[in-house]
Amino acid sequence: MGDREPTIIAFVCNWCTYTAADLAGTSRLVQPPNVRMIRMMCTGMIDTKYVIKALLEGADAVLISGCHPGDCHYINGNLKARRRVRLLKEILPRFGIDERRLKMTWIGASEGIDFANTIKELVAEIKQLGLNDLRQKMIL
Amino acid sequence: MARAAKISVKDRNPVLSFQEFLKALLATGQVGAVLVPQHLAAKSAVMPTLVTDPEKLGEADPFAPSFPMNAARLLARLTRKPTGGLIAAVLRPCEIRAFVELVKLKQGSLDEVLLIGADCPGAFGNTDYAGYAGSRGIESTLKFHAELPGQADGAGLSPACKACEYPVAVNADLMVCTFGMDVFDSMVVKANTPRGEEVLEKMKLPEATLPASRDEAVAAVIAARTAYRDRMFQETSDATADIEKLMSYLSNCVNCYNCRVACPVCYCRECVFLTDVFDHEPEQYLRWAKRKGVIKMPTDTVFFHLTRLAHISTACIGCGQCSNACPNNVPVMELFRTVAHYTQRAFQYNAGASIEDEPPLSVFREREFPEVTGGKE
Secondary structure: OOOOOOOEEEEEEOOOHHHHHHHHHHOOOOOOOOEEEEEEOOHHHOOHHHHHHHHHOOOOEEEEEEOOOOOOOOOOHHHHHHHHHHHHHHHHHHHOOOHHHEEEEEOOOOOHHHHHHHHHHHHHHHHHHOOOHHHOOOOO | OOOEEEEEOHHHOHHHHHHHHHHHHHHOOOOOEEEEEEEOOOOOOEEEEEEOOHHHOOOEOOOOOOOOOOOHHHHHHHHOOOOOOOEEEEEOHHHHHHHHHHHHOOOOOOOOEEEEEEOOOOOOOHHHHHHHHOOOHHHHHHHHHHHHHHOOOOOOOOHHHHOOOOOOOOOOOEEEEOOOOOOOOEEEEEEOOHHHHHHHHHHOOOEOOOOHHHHHHHHHHHHHHHHHHHHHHHHHHHHOOOHHHHHHHOOOOOOOOHHHHHOOOOOOOOOHHHOHHHOOOHHHHHHHHHHHOOOOOOOOHHHHHHHHHHHHHHHOOOOOHHHHHOOOOOOHHHHHHHHHHHHHHHOOOOOOOOOOOOOHHHOOOOOOOHHHHOOOO
16 A cells, blocks of 8 residues: 555635645745645635545545635635534544544745645655555445 | 422323413413424324414323424424414424524524423334334323333433433423422423513413422433433444444445434535435446445445534534434434534534524634644634
Protein backbone atom coordinates (compact mmCIF):
# COMPACT_ATOMS: atom_id res chain seq x y z
CA MET A 1 0.00 0.00 0.00
CA GLY A 2 2.95 2.24 0.45
CA ASP A 3 3.34 2.55 -3.29
CA ARG A 4 0.67 5.11 -3.99
CA GLU A 5 0.74 8.82 -3.38
CA PRO A 6 -1.81 10.31 -1.01
CA THR A 7 -4.89 11.88 -2.55
CA ILE A 8 -6.23 15.01 -0.97
CA ILE A 9 -9.66 16.35 -1.81
CA ALA A 10 -9.74 20.11 -1.29
CA PHE A 11 -13.03 22.00 -1.12
CA VAL A 12 -12.04 25.62 -1.60
CA CYS A 13 -14.14 28.74 -1.88
CA ASN A 14 -14.26 30.66 -5.10
CA TRP A 15 -13.44 34.02 -3.54
CA CYS A 16 -10.44 33.39 -1.34
CA THR A 17 -8.67 30.05 -1.32
CA TYR A 18 -9.31 29.22 -4.97
CA THR A 19 -7.89 32.59 -5.92
CA ALA A 20 -4.93 31.93 -3.62
CA ALA A 21 -4.38 28.57 -5.32
CA ASP A 22 -4.51 30.32 -8.66
CA LEU A 23 -1.99 32.86 -7.43
CA ALA A 24 0.29 30.08 -6.18
CA GLY A 25 0.15 28.56 -9.66
CA THR A 26 0.74 31.74 -11.59
CA SER A 27 3.55 32.60 -9.19
CA ARG A 28 5.08 29.22 -10.10
CA LEU A 29 5.32 28.14 -6.49
CA VAL A 30 6.29 24.48 -6.33
CA GLN A 31 3.75 22.31 -4.51
CA PRO A 32 3.04 18.59 -4.40
CA PRO A 33 0.49 17.47 -7.03
CA ASN A 34 -1.60 15.41 -4.60
CA VAL A 35 -4.57 17.73 -4.41
CA ARG A 36 -7.85 17.34 -6.30
CA MET A 37 -9.42 20.73 -5.94
CA ILE A 38 -13.16 21.32 -5.97
CA ARG A 39 -14.18 24.92 -6.28
CA MET A 40 -17.27 25.87 -4.30
CA MET A 41 -18.89 29.26 -4.22
CA CYS A 42 -18.46 29.26 -0.44
CA THR A 43 -17.25 26.83 2.23
CA GLY A 44 -20.65 27.43 3.82
CA MET A 45 -22.22 25.24 1.12
CA ILE A 46 -20.08 22.21 1.89
CA ASP A 47 -22.45 19.65 3.29
CA THR A 48 -21.01 17.16 5.75
CA LYS A 49 -21.86 14.35 3.36
CA TYR A 50 -19.28 15.55 0.82
CA VAL A 51 -16.55 15.01 3.38
CA ILE A 52 -17.94 11.68 4.54
CA LYS A 53 -18.21 10.37 0.99
CA ALA A 54 -14.68 11.47 0.10
CA LEU A 55 -13.21 9.70 3.12
CA LEU A 56 -15.30 6.54 2.64
CA GLU A 57 -14.18 6.38 -0.98
CA GLY A 58 -10.59 6.46 0.14
CA ALA A 59 -9.43 10.07 0.06
CA ASP A 60 -6.41 10.30 2.34
CA ALA A 61 -7.39 13.74 3.55
CA VAL A 62 -10.03 16.38 2.99
CA LEU A 63 -9.11 20.04 3.10
CA ILE A 64 -11.74 22.71 3.53
CA SER A 65 -10.40 26.18 3.01
CA GLY A 66 -12.16 29.51 2.75
CA CYS A 67 -11.90 33.19 3.55
CA HIS A 68 -10.65 34.51 6.85
CA PRO A 69 -13.41 35.26 9.38
CA GLY A 70 -14.88 38.61 8.49
CA ASP A 71 -13.81 38.32 4.85
CA CYS A 72 -16.45 35.83 3.67
CA HIS A 73 -18.03 36.97 0.43
CA TYR A 74 -21.35 35.79 1.86
CA ILE A 75 -20.62 37.36 5.25
CA ASN A 76 -20.48 34.22 7.40
CA GLY A 77 -20.45 31.01 5.32
CA ASN A 78 -16.97 30.17 6.58
CA LEU A 79 -18.15 30.31 10.20
CA LYS A 80 -20.99 27.91 9.41
CA ALA A 81 -18.46 25.60 7.77
CA ARG A 82 -16.35 25.70 10.92
CA ARG A 83 -19.27 24.31 12.96
CA ARG A 84 -19.75 21.48 10.48
CA VAL A 85 -16.07 20.63 10.60
CA ARG A 86 -16.24 20.63 14.39
CA LEU A 87 -19.18 18.24 14.14
CA LEU A 88 -17.35 15.90 11.77
CA LYS A 89 -14.29 15.90 13.98
CA GLU A 90 -16.55 14.59 16.73
CA ILE A 91 -18.24 11.92 14.60
CA LEU A 92 -15.52 10.51 12.33
CA PRO A 93 -12.97 9.51 15.00
CA ARG A 94 -15.70 7.48 16.73
CA PHE A 95 -15.53 5.17 13.72
CA GLY A 96 -11.78 5.02 13.53
CA ILE A 97 -11.27 7.76 10.96
CA ASP A 98 -8.36 9.89 12.16
CA GLU A 99 -9.50 13.46 12.66
CA ARG A 100 -6.23 14.67 11.11
CA ARG A 101 -7.63 13.54 7.77
CA LEU A 102 -9.97 16.53 7.90
CA LYS A 103 -8.33 19.91 7.88
CA MET A 104 -9.78 23.37 7.79
CA THR A 105 -7.84 26.54 7.02
CA TRP A 106 -8.48 30.17 6.20
CA ILE A 107 -6.45 31.32 3.18
CA GLY A 108 -7.15 34.74 1.69
CA ALA A 109 -7.01 35.57 -2.01
CA SER A 110 -3.60 37.20 -1.78
CA GLU A 111 -2.01 34.38 0.22
CA GLY A 112 -0.62 32.19 -2.57
CA ILE A 113 2.43 31.37 -0.52
CA ASP A 114 0.25 30.30 2.40
CA PHE A 115 -1.68 28.03 0.08
CA ALA A 116 1.43 26.34 -1.27
CA ASN A 117 2.78 25.87 2.25
CA THR A 118 -0.52 24.49 3.53
CA ILE A 119 -0.53 21.87 0.78
CA LYS A 120 3.10 20.96 1.39
CA GLU A 121 2.54 20.57 5.11
CA LEU A 122 -0.67 18.60 4.67
CA VAL A 123 0.88 16.16 2.22
CA ALA A 124 3.86 15.65 4.53
CA GLU A 125 1.53 15.14 7.49
CA ILE A 126 -0.59 12.60 5.65
CA LYS A 127 2.47 10.71 4.41
CA GLN A 128 3.52 10.40 8.02
CA LEU A 129 0.03 9.42 9.16
CA GLY A 130 -0.27 6.77 6.46
CA LEU A 131 -2.77 6.16 3.69
CA ASN A 132 -6.50 5.69 4.15
CA ASP A 133 -7.03 1.94 3.85
CA LEU A 134 -10.73 2.35 3.05
CA ARG A 135 -9.82 2.85 -0.59
CA GLN A 136 -9.34 -0.86 -1.25
CA LYS A 137 -12.16 -2.04 0.98
CA MET A 138 -15.67 -2.88 0.05
CA ILE A 139 -17.66 -0.31 1.97
CA LEU A 140 -21.21 -1.37 2.70
CA MET B 1 -46.32 29.04 38.38
CA ALA B 2 -46.58 25.98 40.55
CA ARG B 3 -50.30 25.47 40.27
CA ALA B 4 -51.31 21.84 40.49
CA ALA B 5 -54.67 20.13 40.61
CA LYS B 6 -55.92 16.75 41.53
CA ILE B 7 -57.74 14.35 39.24
CA SER B 8 -59.60 11.80 41.31
CA VAL B 9 -59.70 8.46 39.56
CA LYS B 10 -63.13 6.89 39.30
CA ASP B 11 -63.70 3.13 39.26
CA ARG B 12 -59.95 2.60 39.57
CA ASN B 13 -59.65 3.46 35.88
CA PRO B 14 -57.07 6.22 35.26
CA VAL B 15 -57.53 5.96 31.49
CA LEU B 16 -61.19 6.86 31.84
CA SER B 17 -60.32 9.78 34.13
CA PHE B 18 -57.76 11.06 31.65
CA GLN B 19 -60.44 10.81 28.95
CA GLU B 20 -62.81 12.82 31.09
CA PHE B 21 -60.17 15.47 31.63
CA LEU B 22 -59.74 15.79 27.84
CA LYS B 23 -63.49 15.71 27.34
CA ALA B 24 -63.86 18.64 29.74
CA LEU B 25 -61.14 20.55 27.87
CA LEU B 26 -63.11 20.17 24.65
CA ALA B 27 -66.57 20.63 26.16
CA THR B 28 -65.64 23.88 27.90
CA GLY B 29 -64.28 25.19 24.62
CA GLN B 30 -60.81 25.73 26.03
CA VAL B 31 -59.36 23.83 23.11
CA GLY B 32 -60.80 23.27 19.66
CA ALA B 33 -59.25 19.86 19.15
CA VAL B 34 -57.28 17.18 20.94
CA LEU B 35 -54.48 15.15 19.43
CA VAL B 36 -54.43 11.93 21.41
CA PRO B 37 -53.64 8.26 20.77
CA GLN B 38 -56.68 5.99 20.59
CA HIS B 39 -57.18 2.27 20.30
CA LEU B 40 -58.33 1.48 16.79
CA ALA B 41 -60.94 -1.12 16.00
CA ALA B 42 -58.20 -3.72 15.72
CA LYS B 43 -57.43 -3.00 19.41
CA SER B 44 -53.78 -3.93 19.23
CA ALA B 45 -53.02 -0.68 17.44
CA VAL B 46 -52.96 2.64 19.25
CA MET B 47 -52.67 5.53 16.83
CA PRO B 48 -52.77 9.30 17.14
CA THR B 49 -56.21 10.79 16.44
CA LEU B 50 -57.40 14.35 16.10
CA VAL B 51 -60.63 14.73 18.03
CA THR B 52 -63.06 17.64 17.99
CA ASP B 53 -66.17 15.87 19.34
CA PRO B 54 -65.92 15.20 23.10
CA GLU B 55 -68.00 12.06 22.56
CA LYS B 56 -65.35 10.56 20.30
CA LEU B 57 -62.75 10.05 22.99
CA GLY B 58 -64.01 6.65 24.09
CA GLU B 59 -60.90 4.76 23.04
CA ALA B 60 -58.39 7.49 23.92
CA ASP B 61 -55.55 5.98 25.91
CA PRO B 62 -52.48 8.16 26.52
CA PHE B 63 -51.29 5.63 29.10
CA ALA B 64 -51.06 2.71 26.67
CA PRO B 65 -47.50 1.36 26.54
CA SER B 66 -47.62 1.62 22.77
CA PHE B 67 -45.51 3.96 20.67
CA PRO B 68 -46.05 3.26 16.97
CA MET B 69 -44.74 6.63 15.81
CA ASN B 70 -43.39 9.88 17.14
CA ALA B 71 -46.37 12.22 16.86
CA ALA B 72 -44.20 15.36 16.95
CA ARG B 73 -44.21 15.25 13.16
CA LEU B 74 -48.02 15.16 13.10
CA LEU B 75 -48.27 18.09 15.48
CA ALA B 76 -45.83 20.00 13.28
CA ARG B 77 -48.22 19.42 10.39
CA LEU B 78 -51.11 20.74 12.43
CA THR B 79 -49.29 23.86 13.54
CA ARG B 80 -47.20 24.95 10.61
CA LYS B 81 -49.80 27.60 9.83
CA PRO B 82 -52.10 29.38 12.30
CA THR B 83 -55.63 27.95 12.56
CA GLY B 84 -57.08 30.37 15.08
CA GLY B 85 -57.76 27.83 17.82
CA LEU B 86 -55.91 25.97 20.50
CA ILE B 87 -55.04 22.30 19.97
CA ALA B 88 -54.34 20.15 22.99
CA ALA B 89 -51.69 17.55 22.17
CA VAL B 90 -51.22 14.62 24.50
CA LEU B 91 -47.69 13.47 23.86
CA ARG B 92 -44.91 11.46 25.44
CA PRO B 93 -42.01 13.48 26.86
CA CYS B 94 -39.82 12.43 23.92
CA GLU B 95 -42.50 13.53 21.46
CA ILE B 96 -42.63 16.92 23.15
CA ARG B 97 -38.85 17.18 22.97
CA ALA B 98 -38.91 16.28 19.28
CA PHE B 99 -41.61 18.88 18.70
CA VAL B 100 -39.49 21.51 20.43
CA GLU B 101 -36.71 20.70 17.95
CA LEU B 102 -39.11 20.98 15.00
CA VAL B 103 -40.40 24.33 16.23
CA LYS B 104 -36.84 25.60 16.38
CA LEU B 105 -36.39 24.42 12.80
CA LYS B 106 -39.50 26.43 11.87
CA GLN B 107 -41.50 23.31 11.00
CA GLY B 108 -44.14 23.78 13.67
CA SER B 109 -45.29 26.35 16.15
CA LEU B 110 -46.04 26.47 19.86
CA ASP B 111 -48.40 29.41 19.40
CA GLU B 112 -51.63 27.46 19.31
CA VAL B 113 -50.73 24.33 21.19
CA LEU B 114 -51.44 23.14 24.67
CA LEU B 115 -48.85 20.43 25.32
CA ILE B 116 -49.98 17.77 27.75
CA GLY B 117 -47.46 15.15 28.82
CA ALA B 118 -47.83 12.35 31.32
CA ASP B 119 -45.07 10.72 33.32
CA CYS B 120 -43.75 8.09 30.95
CA PRO B 121 -42.94 4.59 32.13
CA GLY B 122 -41.91 3.70 28.57
CA ALA B 123 -43.49 1.62 25.85
CA PHE B 124 -43.12 -1.71 24.13
CA GLY B 125 -41.70 -2.07 20.65
CA ASN B 126 -44.41 -2.39 17.99
CA THR B 127 -44.47 -6.17 17.72
CA ASP B 128 -44.09 -6.66 21.46
CA TYR B 129 -47.02 -4.36 22.15
CA ALA B 130 -49.31 -6.31 19.85
CA GLY B 131 -48.34 -9.44 21.74
CA TYR B 132 -48.86 -7.80 25.11
CA ALA B 133 -52.16 -6.06 24.44
CA GLY B 134 -53.76 -8.61 22.14
CA SER B 135 -57.31 -7.37 21.63
CA ARG B 136 -57.77 -6.25 25.21
CA GLY B 137 -57.37 -2.52 24.50
CA ILE B 138 -57.64 -0.26 27.53
CA GLU B 139 -57.84 -3.24 29.84
CA SER B 140 -54.27 -4.17 28.91
CA THR B 141 -53.15 -0.63 29.73
CA LEU B 142 -54.65 -0.94 33.21
CA LYS B 143 -52.86 -4.25 33.68
CA PHE B 144 -49.59 -2.65 32.57
CA HIS B 145 -49.89 0.12 35.13
CA ALA B 146 -50.92 -2.28 37.88
CA GLU B 147 -47.75 -4.27 37.29
CA LEU B 148 -45.51 -1.21 36.95
CA PRO B 149 -44.37 -0.67 40.54
CA GLY B 150 -42.52 -3.98 40.53
CA GLN B 151 -40.73 -3.25 37.26
CA ALA B 152 -38.64 -0.12 37.69
CA ASP B 153 -36.07 -1.44 35.21
CA GLY B 154 -38.63 -1.42 32.41
CA ALA B 155 -38.28 -5.12 31.65
CA GLY B 156 -39.74 -6.00 28.25
CA LEU B 157 -39.94 -2.38 27.12
CA SER B 158 -38.11 -1.04 24.08
CA PRO B 159 -34.39 -0.33 24.58
CA ALA B 160 -34.92 3.36 23.78
CA CYS B 161 -37.32 3.66 26.72
CA LYS B 162 -35.01 1.72 29.03
CA ALA B 163 -32.25 4.20 28.16
CA CYS B 164 -34.42 7.33 28.36
CA GLU B 165 -33.38 9.67 31.15
CA TYR B 166 -36.23 12.10 30.43
CA PRO B 167 -39.33 10.28 31.74
CA VAL B 168 -41.06 13.49 32.79
CA ALA B 169 -42.58 16.11 30.50
CA VAL B 170 -40.98 19.14 32.11
CA ASN B 171 -41.50 21.30 29.05
CA ALA B 172 -45.21 20.51 28.66
CA ASP B 173 -47.82 23.15 29.47
CA LEU B 174 -49.61 20.58 31.61
CA MET B 175 -47.79 17.71 33.19
CA VAL B 176 -49.83 14.71 34.31
CA CYS B 177 -47.97 13.22 37.25
CA THR B 178 -48.34 9.56 38.16
CA PHE B 179 -44.89 8.43 39.31
CA GLY B 180 -44.72 7.65 43.01
CA MET B 181 -48.52 7.79 43.33
CA ASP B 182 -51.33 5.31 43.27
CA VAL B 183 -52.51 5.99 39.75
CA PHE B 184 -55.68 3.96 40.43
CA ASP B 185 -56.63 6.45 43.12
CA SER B 186 -55.59 9.87 41.83
CA MET B 187 -53.25 11.82 39.58
CA VAL B 188 -51.91 15.35 39.79
CA VAL B 189 -51.95 17.78 36.86
CA LYS B 190 -49.28 20.41 37.19
CA ALA B 191 -49.07 23.58 35.12
CA ASN B 192 -45.54 24.38 33.93
CA THR B 193 -46.37 27.47 31.87
CA PRO B 194 -48.73 30.47 32.06
CA ARG B 195 -50.83 28.88 29.31
CA GLY B 196 -51.10 25.68 31.30
CA GLU B 197 -51.98 27.64 34.41
CA GLU B 198 -54.73 29.54 32.64
CA VAL B 199 -56.31 26.37 31.32
CA LEU B 200 -56.02 24.57 34.63
CA GLU B 201 -57.60 27.53 36.41
CA LYS B 202 -60.76 27.17 34.32
CA MET B 203 -60.98 23.41 34.88
CA LYS B 204 -62.13 24.00 38.48
CA LEU B 205 -60.29 20.99 39.81
CA PRO B 206 -59.35 20.71 43.49
CA GLU B 207 -55.90 22.10 44.34
CA ALA B 208 -53.19 19.59 45.07
CA THR B 209 -49.51 19.36 45.84
CA LEU B 210 -47.12 16.80 44.48
CA PRO B 211 -46.21 14.19 47.09
CA ALA B 212 -42.53 13.80 47.96
CA SER B 213 -42.82 10.20 46.80
CA ARG B 214 -43.07 11.46 43.23
CA ASP B 215 -39.68 13.18 43.30
CA GLU B 216 -38.18 10.01 44.72
CA ALA B 217 -39.84 7.85 42.10
CA VAL B 218 -38.69 10.14 39.29
CA ALA B 219 -35.14 10.15 40.62
CA ALA B 220 -35.15 6.35 40.83
CA VAL B 221 -36.39 5.98 37.26
CA ILE B 222 -33.81 8.45 35.97
CA ALA B 223 -31.00 6.69 37.85
CA ALA B 224 -31.95 3.25 36.52
CA ARG B 225 -32.28 4.51 32.96
CA THR B 226 -29.08 6.54 33.04
CA ALA B 227 -27.19 3.46 34.17
CA TYR B 228 -28.69 1.45 31.31
CA ARG B 229 -27.92 4.29 28.91
CA ASP B 230 -24.28 4.54 29.94
CA ARG B 231 -23.80 0.79 29.49
CA MET B 232 -25.42 1.11 26.08
CA PHE B 233 -23.09 3.97 25.10
CA GLN B 234 -20.07 1.90 26.06
CA GLU B 235 -21.22 -1.25 24.29
CA THR B 236 -22.20 0.64 21.16
CA SER B 237 -18.94 2.58 21.04
CA ASP B 238 -17.02 -0.67 21.33
CA ALA B 239 -19.13 -2.34 18.66
CA THR B 240 -18.57 0.48 16.16
CA ALA B 241 -15.01 1.55 16.96
CA ASP B 242 -13.80 1.39 13.37
CA ILE B 243 -15.34 1.27 9.91
CA GLU B 244 -15.01 -2.54 9.74
CA LYS B 245 -16.95 -2.87 12.96
CA LEU B 246 -19.48 -0.26 11.88
CA MET B 247 -20.03 -2.22 8.67
CA SER B 248 -20.69 -5.39 10.56
CA TYR B 249 -22.98 -3.44 12.94
CA LEU B 250 -25.00 -2.20 9.93
CA SER B 251 -24.67 -5.33 7.81
CA ASN B 252 -28.39 -6.18 7.95
CA CYS B 253 -29.39 -2.75 6.66
CA VAL B 254 -31.21 -2.96 3.32
CA ASN B 255 -31.33 0.80 2.64
CA CYS B 256 -35.08 0.94 3.09
CA TYR B 257 -34.63 4.28 4.91
CA ASN B 258 -37.50 3.48 7.26
CA CYS B 259 -35.39 4.88 10.10
CA ARG B 260 -35.25 8.19 8.28
CA VAL B 261 -39.01 8.20 7.68
CA ALA B 262 -39.71 7.35 11.31
CA CYS B 263 -37.26 9.90 12.66
CA PRO B 264 -39.17 12.92 13.99
CA VAL B 265 -36.22 15.26 13.62
CA CYS B 266 -34.99 14.21 10.17
CA TYR B 267 -36.25 17.53 8.99
CA CYS B 268 -35.57 17.81 5.23
CA ARG B 269 -38.74 17.97 3.15
CA GLU B 270 -36.98 15.90 0.53
CA CYS B 271 -34.15 13.58 1.49
CA VAL B 272 -31.09 13.76 -0.75
CA PHE B 273 -30.83 9.97 -0.67
CA LEU B 274 -34.11 9.79 -2.60
CA THR B 275 -33.11 12.30 -5.25
CA ASP B 276 -31.37 11.99 -8.60
CA VAL B 277 -28.05 12.45 -6.81
CA PHE B 278 -28.23 8.77 -5.92
CA ASP B 279 -29.94 7.63 -9.10
CA HIS B 280 -26.65 6.51 -10.58
CA GLU B 281 -26.07 5.43 -14.17
CA PRO B 282 -25.61 1.67 -14.62
CA GLU B 283 -22.11 2.32 -15.93
CA GLN B 284 -21.25 4.16 -12.77
CA TYR B 285 -21.89 1.07 -10.67
CA LEU B 286 -19.72 -0.97 -13.01
CA ARG B 287 -16.90 1.57 -12.78
CA TRP B 288 -17.04 1.45 -8.99
CA ALA B 289 -17.08 -2.33 -9.03
CA LYS B 290 -14.11 -2.40 -11.38
CA ARG B 291 -12.09 -0.14 -9.15
CA LYS B 292 -12.45 -2.29 -6.05
CA GLY B 293 -13.25 -5.63 -7.67
CA VAL B 294 -16.47 -5.83 -5.68
CA ILE B 295 -19.04 -3.43 -4.29
CA LYS B 296 -22.04 -4.20 -2.12
CA MET B 297 -25.48 -3.52 -3.55
CA PRO B 298 -27.34 -1.38 -2.74
CA THR B 299 -24.40 0.94 -2.26
CA ASP B 300 -23.95 3.73 0.27
CA THR B 301 -25.35 2.05 3.38
CA VAL B 302 -22.63 3.27 5.72
CA PHE B 303 -22.63 6.59 3.89
CA PHE B 304 -26.35 6.98 4.53
CA HIS B 305 -26.09 6.37 8.26
CA LEU B 306 -23.01 8.55 8.71
CA THR B 307 -24.70 11.35 6.81
CA ARG B 308 -27.81 11.07 8.92
CA LEU B 309 -25.64 11.15 12.02
CA ALA B 310 -23.99 14.33 10.77
CA HIS B 311 -27.30 15.90 9.81
CA ILE B 312 -29.50 15.15 12.79
CA SER B 313 -27.53 13.75 15.72
CA THR B 314 -27.45 17.20 17.30
CA ALA B 315 -31.27 17.14 17.24
CA CYS B 316 -31.73 13.47 18.25
CA ILE B 317 -34.02 13.21 21.25
CA GLY B 318 -33.67 9.45 21.60
CA CYS B 319 -37.25 8.31 21.01
CA GLY B 320 -36.04 5.13 19.35
CA GLN B 321 -38.53 5.17 16.49
CA CYS B 322 -35.65 4.46 14.08
CA SER B 323 -35.15 1.07 15.70
CA ASN B 324 -38.90 0.54 15.96
CA ALA B 325 -39.21 1.05 12.20
CA CYS B 326 -36.26 -1.12 11.21
CA PRO B 327 -37.42 -4.32 9.50
CA ASN B 328 -34.13 -6.09 10.20
CA ASN B 329 -33.50 -5.19 13.82
CA VAL B 330 -30.42 -3.08 13.15
CA PRO B 331 -29.76 -1.37 16.49
CA VAL B 332 -30.03 2.10 14.96
CA MET B 333 -31.28 3.82 18.11
CA GLU B 334 -28.25 2.67 20.08
CA LEU B 335 -25.90 4.07 17.43
CA PHE B 336 -27.72 7.37 17.08
CA ARG B 337 -28.16 7.98 20.78
CA THR B 338 -24.50 7.21 21.43
CA VAL B 339 -23.18 9.54 18.75
CA ALA B 340 -25.80 12.17 19.59
CA HIS B 341 -24.60 12.18 23.18
CA TYR B 342 -21.13 13.21 22.04
CA THR B 343 -22.11 15.62 19.28
CA GLN B 344 -24.56 17.43 21.54
CA ARG B 345 -21.94 17.61 24.25
CA ALA B 346 -19.49 19.12 21.74
CA PHE B 347 -21.87 22.04 21.26
CA GLN B 348 -23.12 22.07 24.86
CA TYR B 349 -26.59 21.38 23.55
CA ASN B 350 -29.37 19.21 24.86
CA ALA B 351 -31.88 18.46 22.12
CA GLY B 352 -35.47 19.15 23.04
CA ALA B 353 -34.68 20.58 26.45
CA SER B 354 -35.59 24.17 25.77
CA ILE B 355 -37.10 26.32 23.09
CA GLU B 356 -34.47 28.97 23.87
CA ASP B 357 -31.28 27.02 23.11
CA GLU B 358 -30.21 27.50 19.51
CA PRO B 359 -29.74 24.38 17.36
CA PRO B 360 -25.94 24.01 16.98
CA LEU B 361 -25.89 23.88 13.20
CA SER B 362 -28.15 26.86 12.58
CA VAL B 363 -26.01 29.35 14.48
CA PHE B 364 -22.32 30.22 14.92
CA ARG B 365 -20.15 32.55 16.93
CA GLU B 366 -17.47 34.79 15.57
CA ARG B 367 -14.87 33.31 17.86
CA GLU B 368 -15.12 29.62 18.68
CA PHE B 369 -13.51 26.24 18.17
CA PRO B 370 -10.01 27.60 17.42
CA GLU B 371 -8.71 24.01 17.45
CA VAL B 372 -10.64 23.32 14.23
CA THR B 373 -8.57 25.81 12.24
CA GLY B 374 -5.20 25.10 13.78
CA GLY B 375 -5.44 27.65 16.57
CA LYS B 376 -6.37 30.54 14.28
CA GLU B 377 -9.67 32.28 14.81
